Amino acid sequence: MARAARLERIKVTQLSMTLSSEVANEDSLDVLTPIFNDSTASKPIRVAGVVTTGTDSIDPSVLQSYLDETIMKSITLEQLVKSADVLNKRLCQHHIALNAKQSFHFQDYKNISDQNGMHSVLPLMEVVSQLDVLPPKTFTAKTGTNFGNDNDAEAYLQFEKLIDKKYLKLPTRVNLELLRGTKIHSSFLFNSYSSLSPQTILNLKVFSQFYNWNTNKGLDIGQRGARLSLRYEPLFLHEILHNPHSSECPTLFHEWFLETCWRSTKICSPGTGAPYMYSDTILSQAGDQLRTLLGHTFVLDKRNHNMCPTKGTLLKWSNELSPGKHLKTQFELNSVKSWLNDDFITFSTTFKTGYLKNISSQQSLPVHICDKFQSGGPNDIRSFQTFGLGPRDLYDAIGGDAFVSYGVSMFSRLPWKKVEKSNFRLHWFFNGGKLINHDNTSLSNCIGQLSREHSTSTGIGLVLRHPLARFELNFSLPITAHENDLMRKGFQFGLGLAFL
CATH class of the missing domain: 2.40.160.50 (membrane protein fhac: a member of the omp85/tpsb transporter family)
Structure with a gap:
């Protein structure tokens, strides 16, 4: 007797995997992939849901766009691992998270179809992702010194502020930096980063700097202007x-x-x-x-x-x-x-x-x-x-x-x-x-x-x-x-x- 296709749960596999990405760590999470062999790497999966913690400061629609473009598109276990790596890194790169970590729980299913009177068993793993986000700092201030070639040295004062989502929906961070050194007489930089999408960042810089161009101290350059850039990755x-x-x-x-400035020599x-x-x-x-x-x-x-x-x-x-x-x-x-x-x-x-x-x-x-x-x-x-x-x-x-x-x-x-x-x-x-x-x-x-x-x-x-x-x-x-x-x-x- 023909019956409609149905999903039957056969077992819950005791398998979990943790993926993390930190801003200072550039190592790829692909080092985790060797735990899968060729057969399990191509195993079909479906992301059934995502549970999040620490995302109160993120607009839900913004976070959803990042999920939709990464792990929600995964159809195999190998794709899930790579997509999770990309998601974690992109959240940190766009200043949405200071650190991101994911734990996956897999449930093994069998898709039984007897539409034509025959039973076809297709294994399917349903995945529930738990995304733990460490929110970025809303305000930071730091000072320090830089030393470089040709005996040049600089002292700087830097402030960073994360714009609250109630004022601006897009994740935006602004930076203010004051600098003075042996070659740089004075420098003021206002920097703003806005994540338009998981692939694009809009950057606005407003600057004023006066510095010595060559080593004989004979040419001083002054620049005041702005730079607007769009980065697609x-x-x-x-x-x-x-x-x-x-x-x-x-x-x-x-x-x-696009950059425009008034330059004085x-x-x-x-x-x-x-x-x-x-x-x-x-x-x-x-x-x-x-x-x-x-x-x-x-x-x-x-x-x-x-x-x-x-x-x-x-x-x-x-x-x-x-x-x-x-x-x-x-x-x-x-x-x-x-x-x-x-x-x-x-x-x-x-x-x-x-x-x-x-x-x-x-x-x-x-x-x-x-x-x-x-x-x-x-x-x-x-x-x-x-x-x-x-x-x-x-x-x-x-x-x-x-x-x-x-x-x-x-x-x-x-x-x-x-x-x-x-x-x-x-x-x-x-x-x-x-x-x-x-x-x-x-x-x-x-x-x-x-x-x-x-x-x-x-x-x-x-x-x-x-x-x-x-x-x-x-x-x-x-x-x-x-x-x-x-x-x-x-x-x-x-x-x-x-x-x-």
């Missing part, structure tokens, strides 16, 4: 860009921005008793101008860490248009691979290039020195001083319209058992590149100039992979250099988040 990538069965957690995003005394002769290029920069930028940045990052990766690739392409003034494009590619146990040896290659074209109706009007490319330094082409490569006018680095730079680095764990697991690495590198002014010549001519007579260097050193920054102490030697290049033989210290 899909939750999941297409199979063409990412293998859904791999353990990688790639990042892909587009960012469009002032020639000042170097602050020493010795006389200083300013170049004509530097003197021509003095004055005020209105600067408007339209830009787009595309990033595809498959590396397992954005600062000290051991595997993966990075592709970054940025474009910038200043109407009536210049067009600027820059491309970066980084590939990292490791060998032996615990990534004992890591090999990294980086390639960067950029091109700037003066589109002003008055070709004699130069592009501002702050908008040009600069090369050289402990974080760039090592064994050269900061802004040490490229065109110069008297003693001043005036930047370039096109550049190419590349680096090959090999990292190794320390070969002693007691310190083998530490964050220190031995480092060998080879860097090279060139920076030119092409004077709006043809692109083929520009490529020809960039393809020969590179400045190169090599060296060895020690790297500390700290969670907040990367420290390098290298002993480096220039191999080839141009007459005007400012070389730095011997020890060189580097501190930052990105290196060549």
Whole structure:
């Protein structure tokens, strides 16, 4: 006798799984997937409901949109694990949660259908998710100091405030930062982040800063303006860009921005008793101008860490248009691979290039020195001083319209058992590149100039992979250099988040 299809509960499996994501922890939750074999990973599931705690400060419709775009779309156990990882991280990235943790309880069902007089048994696991959210702090204040290359130091005071949902439905956090240092005379920054959807963030910056541009203290820059940007980051990538069965957690995003500011350039005394002769290029920069930028940045990052990766690739392409003034494009590619146990040896290659074209109706009007490319330094082409490569006018680095730079680095764990697991690495590198002014010549001519007579260097050193920054102490030697290049033989210290 034909009967309607019905669901029959056969057992409740004693299985639970906890997934968590913290702001400071970038490790992927995909490390949990090996507990499933191929057969259980593809087991069909259905999310029957979600129980939440700690979500009083979140608008229900906002939280529902995040759930609908992640775990509620899961149809297999493998998809559920990955979706939970994405949900937890996205809640933290969008300042909706300080920490998020999920516990899943599975109930095993059988779907029995005898519509045609035959019984077809299809196993189906119904899932109930418990989402525990640690709400973000509604207000924080902190102060501290920053130290960097070239003996620069800064002191800052920062305030952060989470806007209550009764005033603004969208999750919004505002930030106010005051900063003063040896190179930055004064800086004021108002920053606002609003989550429009699980994929998009709207960012508004209002800034006022006065800083010294070059190392001889001869050029002071003042900027007052605002920047509005929209960032789109899909939750999941297409199979063409990412293998859904791999353990990688790639990042892909587009960012469009509009920036306008009033820029003041002032020639000042170097602050020493010795006389200083300013170049004509530097003197021509003095004055005020209105600067408007339209830009787009595309990033595809498959590396397992954005600062000290051991595997993966990075592709970054940025474009910038200043109407009536210049067009600027820059491309970066980084590939990292490791060998032996615990990534004992890591090999990294980086390639960067950029091109700037003066589109002003008055070709004699130069592009501002702050908008040009600069090369050289402990974080760039090592064994050269900061802004040490490229065109110069008297003693001043005036930047370039096109550049190419590349680096090959090999990292190794320390070969002693007691310190083998530490964050220190031995480092060998080879860097090279060139920076030119092409004077709006043809692109083929520009490529020809960039393809020969590179400045190169090599060296060895020690790297500390700290969670907040990367420290390098290298002993480096220039191999080839141009007459005007400012070389730095011997020890060189580097501190930052990105290196060549």
